[in-house]
Amino acid sequence: MTKCAILDDYQGIARSLADWEKLNIETLFFSDHFFDEASLIDAIKDCEIVVAMRERTLFDRALLEKLTNLKLLVTTARRNPSIDILAAESLGIAVCGSDAKTYPTAELTWALILALVRHVAFEDAQMRLKKNWQMKVGVDIYGKTLGLLGLGTIGVRVARVALAFDMKVIAWSNNLTRERCEENHVEYVSKDELIARSDILSIHTQLSKRTEGLIGHNEFAKMKPTAYLINTSRAFIVNEEALLDALDRKLIAGAGIDVYEAEPLPFDHPLRSRSNTVLTPHIGYVSEDNYRMWFTQIVENIDSWLAGKVIRRMDATINIDRSL
Amino acid sequence: MKLRLAILDDFQGVALNMADWLALKDRVEITVFHDAELNFEKLVERLQPFDLIATVRERTPFTRQLIARLPRLQLLVTTGMFNRSFDLVALGERNITTCGTTSSWVSTSEMTWALILALARNVHLENLAMRSGKWQTTVGAGLEGKRLGLIGLGKIATHVARIAKAFDMEVVAWSRNLNEARCKEVGVRLVDKAELFSSSDFISLHYVLTESTRHLITARDFEMMKPSAYFVNTSRGQLIDEMALVDVLQRRSIAGAGLDVYETEPLSPDHPLLLLNNVVLTPHLGYVTHDQYATYYTQTVENIVAFLDCNPIRQLRTPPT
Numbered sequence: 001m002t003k004c005a006i007l008d009d010y011q012g013i014a015r016s017l018a019d020w021e022k023l024n025i026e027t028l029f030f031s032d033h034f035f036d037e038a039s040l041i042d043a044i045k046d047c048e049i050v051v052a053m054r055e056r057t058l059f060d061r062a063l064l065e066k067l068t069n070l071k072l073l074v075t076t077a078r079r080n081p082s083i084d085i086l087a088a089e090s091l092g093i094a095v096c097g098s099d100a101k102t103y104p105t106a107e108l109t110w111a112l113i114l115a116l117v118r119h120v121a122f123e124d125a126q127m128r129l130k131k132n133w134q135m136k137v138g139v140d141i142y143g144k145t146l147g148l149l150g151l152g153t154i155g156v157r158v159a160r161v162a163l164a165f166d167m168k169v170i171a172w173s174n175n176l177t178r179e180r181c182e183e184n185h186v187e188y189v190s191k192d193e194l195i196a197r198s199d200i201l202s203i204h205t206q207l208s209k210r211t212e213g214l215i216g217h218n219e220f221a222k223m224k225p226t227a228y229l230i231n232t233s234r235a236f237i238v239n240e241e242a243l244l245d246a247l248d249r250k251l252i253a254g255a256g257i258d259v260y261e262a263e264p265l266p267f268d269h270p271l272r273s274r275s276n277t278v279l280t281p282h283i284g285y286v287s288e289d290n291y292r293m294w295f296t297q298i299v300e301n302i303d304s305w306l307a308g309k310v311i312r313r314m315d316a317t318i319n320i321d322r323s324l
Numbered sequence: 325m326k327l328r329l330a331i332l333d334d335f336q337g338v339a340l341n342m343a344d345w346l347a348l349k350d351r352v353e354i355t356v357f358h359d360a361e362l363n364f365e366k367l368v369e370r371l372q373p374f375d376l377i378a379t380v381r382e383r384t385p386f387t388r389q390l391i392a393r394l395p396r397l398q399l400l401v402t403t404g405m406f407n408r409s410f411d412l413v414a415l416g417e418r419n420i421t422t423c424g425t426t427s428s429w430v431s432t433s434e435m436t437w438a439l440i441l442a443l444a445r446n447v448h449l450e451n452l453a454m455r456s457g458k459w460q461t462t463v464g465a466g467l468e469g470k471r472l473g474l475i476g477l478g479k480i481a482t483h484v485a486r487i488a489k490a491f492d493m494e495v496v497a498w499s500r501n502l503n504e505a506r507c508k509e510v511g512v513r514l515v516d517k518a519e520l521f522s523s524s525d526f527i528s529l530h531y532v533l534t535e536s537t538r539h540l541i542t543a544r545d546f547e548m549m550k551p552s553a554y555f556v557n558t559s560r561g562q563l564i565d566e567m568a569l570v571d572v573l574q575r576r577s578i579a580g581a582g583l584d585v586y587e588t589e590p591l592s593p594d595h596p597l598l599l600l601n602n603v604v605l606t607p608h609l610g611y612v613t614h615d616q617y618a619t620y621y622t623q624t625v626e627n628i629v630a631f632l633d634c635n636p637i638r639q640l641r642t643p644p645t
Contacts, residue, residue: 010460033459103468107491111445114438118613121442121451123606128598133360133590133607134335140615142430164490165434264459272455279454280447281461287445289466 001026003069004049004302008033008056011286018295023302025049033057033264041066048072049305051298054285055080056263061087072305076100076294077285078315081207085316094305096312098297105284106157109232112256113200115278116228117141122275139226142166147198148186149214150205150233151176156184158202170194173205195222200230207234215239220246226253232284235259240271247274258284327398329628330374331356333383342614343621351632352376360384360590368393376631377401378624381611383589385409391418399631403427403611403620405641408533412642421631422640425623432610433483436528436558439582440467442604443554444526449601465525465552465579468492473524474512475541476559477502481530482510496520499531521548526556533560543568549578558610561586570596573603584610 002025006014012031020027028047033056034040040057044050045067052059052075059073061084070093075083077100088095115121118138126132146162148155148171159169163185170187172194181188189197195215201223205211215229216239223229229252231238240261246252254276263282265272271279297312304311329352331339337358345354355374360383361367367384371377371394378401379386386400388411397420402410404427415422442448445464453461472488474481474497485495495512498520507514521527527549531537541564549555555578557564566587572578580602586595589608597603623638630637 011463013463101466101468103492104464104466107441107467108445108464110437111441111447114434115442115447115451118435118438118606118609120438120604120606121448123609124448124604125452127591127605127607131593134609134612135607137336137338137617138431138609138613140428140431140613141434142428142615161487161490164487166430265454267457272457278447278451280445280450281454281459283445283450283460283462283464286460287464287466289468291463
């Protein structure tokens with residue numbers, strides 16, 4: 001019987017979200033991440049089909065060459081720089097993806113902003129664990145300035161909500177145009193202005209050589225001491241060590257972080273103990289709507305492949321990025 | 325001899341930093357209290373020496389019984405221009421001047437969204453799990469395309485509706501006196517109470533507490549909610565039957581609740597809500613922001629100065645019924 005491995009099913013819900021039975025294949029669900037390649041290979045070497053959630057596991061040429069039975073690699077969304085698609089195709093492995101909704105990430109951005117400025121997670125924990133009442137004084141976002149590093153699909157969605165909250169919205173990125181800003185009622189500014197004026201600075205740009213390390217020691221030094229940094233995009237756009245330093249030296253008021261240089265975040269990572277943060281475990285895309293659609297389409301992809309037709313083939317022009 | 329001023333309920337110890345109290349330095353002697361005194365006799369004893377008292381919102385109720393025991397009291401300053409925990413008739417009979425401050429409702433609307441979003445994405449749970457070394461323990465709910473049901477459609481709810489539309493949610497509303505015209509103006513759909521409870525994915529309460537609205541939301545209403553639906557209250561605790569809500573939460577017959585207000589505040593340390601992981605709890609912070617506090621305390625100082633100059637300003641109004 002054809003074997004299929006479903007990797008990184010952290011919440012253990014992949015089985016319940018789609019009709020796997022109809023495929024008539026053997027399914028192996030793994031809810032723990034494989035940190036070393038040897039145990040990953042050992043677990044999935046017999047599988048013809050592997051399902052990889054987003055960018056959680058790196059499939060480079062070396063790994064793909066060792067998975068000699070692999071014929072179909074299914075992932076989620078249409079862009080996945082953690083898979084060497086060209087290498088896969090040259091090895092005769094088909095790679096297909098799925099559609100993806102962008103609003104869950106914009107919504108999580110707002111969840112982090114508001115949790116930070118109103119100390120929601122902190123006060124909730126204080127009430128439960130210490131029986132404390134009203135520990136902190138929050139800030140209003142009304143009239144404050146939201147700075148967006150990047151004004152793509154997600155950035156625009158975040159801007160729309162900010163405008164409804166009567167915030168001032170400013171934006172900058174390398175290839176952002178004044179026209180794009182005007183269309184979205186956002187003020188186009190320089191990078192320096194973005195850093196210096198933002199009360200909340202939120203990152204919504206893709207990771208590339210140009211955006212890597214865009215926010216580092218220099219930028220934190222120029223931010224307002226009352227400002228908050230939000231990153232729901234990719235960790236490497238911010239220098240994590242500089243972020244820790246800024247949090248410790250109170251160069252900024254706090255940070256809401258969903259993405260990390262190493263994921264899953266190491267157990268003893270210093271961010272885990274920083275109190276002026278709200279931390280979530282890369283759940284920007286983790287919403288029921290996305291998961292239901294993804295696993296439905298994954299099963300469709302497998303079903304179609306079993307019948308001899310590859311659907312939702314991934315774009316091979318996106319280069320693998322080992323840093324993810 | 326200087327008059328004595330008590331600043332009450334400064335839970336966060338920030339009152340003196342939020343305004344320029346120097347204006348009062350030569351005229352009054354200031355004492356700040358950081359905790360709520362819940363025992364009546366001890367409260368009387370605490371407040372008796374003071375000529376002037378400044379409090380925040382409804383944290384300390386001034387009942388007829390309490391006012392009768394405070395013979396020195398001349399001025400009572402609160403925040404906001406209404407205060408339903410003051411007996412204005414009794415205060416008037418004693419000729420005690422009562423003043424308020426302006427107050428923005430924006431902070432409460434923003435808090436409502438903080439709770440909705442924290443609930444939908446389990447921010448409090450995931451943040452806590454991150455602190456204990458865990459990774460991805462939940463799958464959240466999206467907002468886009470979901471239905472938000474607003475109970476009440478006053479200033480705060482109208483603002484909440486605006487944000488919901490920016491998230492591409494569908495908004496329905498109900499209240500006892502709500503009409504089509506008002507709904508049309510705000511751009512929401514008028515429904516009856518049963519439809520609101522049975523069809524909404526998120527329900528948020530924005531109502532004024534009066535004798536007739538106490539327990540406006542009962543067990544029957546909570547029973548109608550979808551198992552995937554969330555209930556949010558940033559308005560007043562007594563508007564709902566709190567134990568009925570605890571019951572549906574304990575049975576997991578609704579997805580969760582975000583609460584900023586409670587039947588009794590501060591919430592009792594052994595309250596069953598504190599043991600539930602399908603709720604986000606905040607300690608009545610709807611109005612608690614730097615921006616609000618700066619306004620409150622700056623105007624409180626102005627009110628006291630004006631009173632001492634025999635020209636009281638911002639005198640409290642009788643709340644609408």
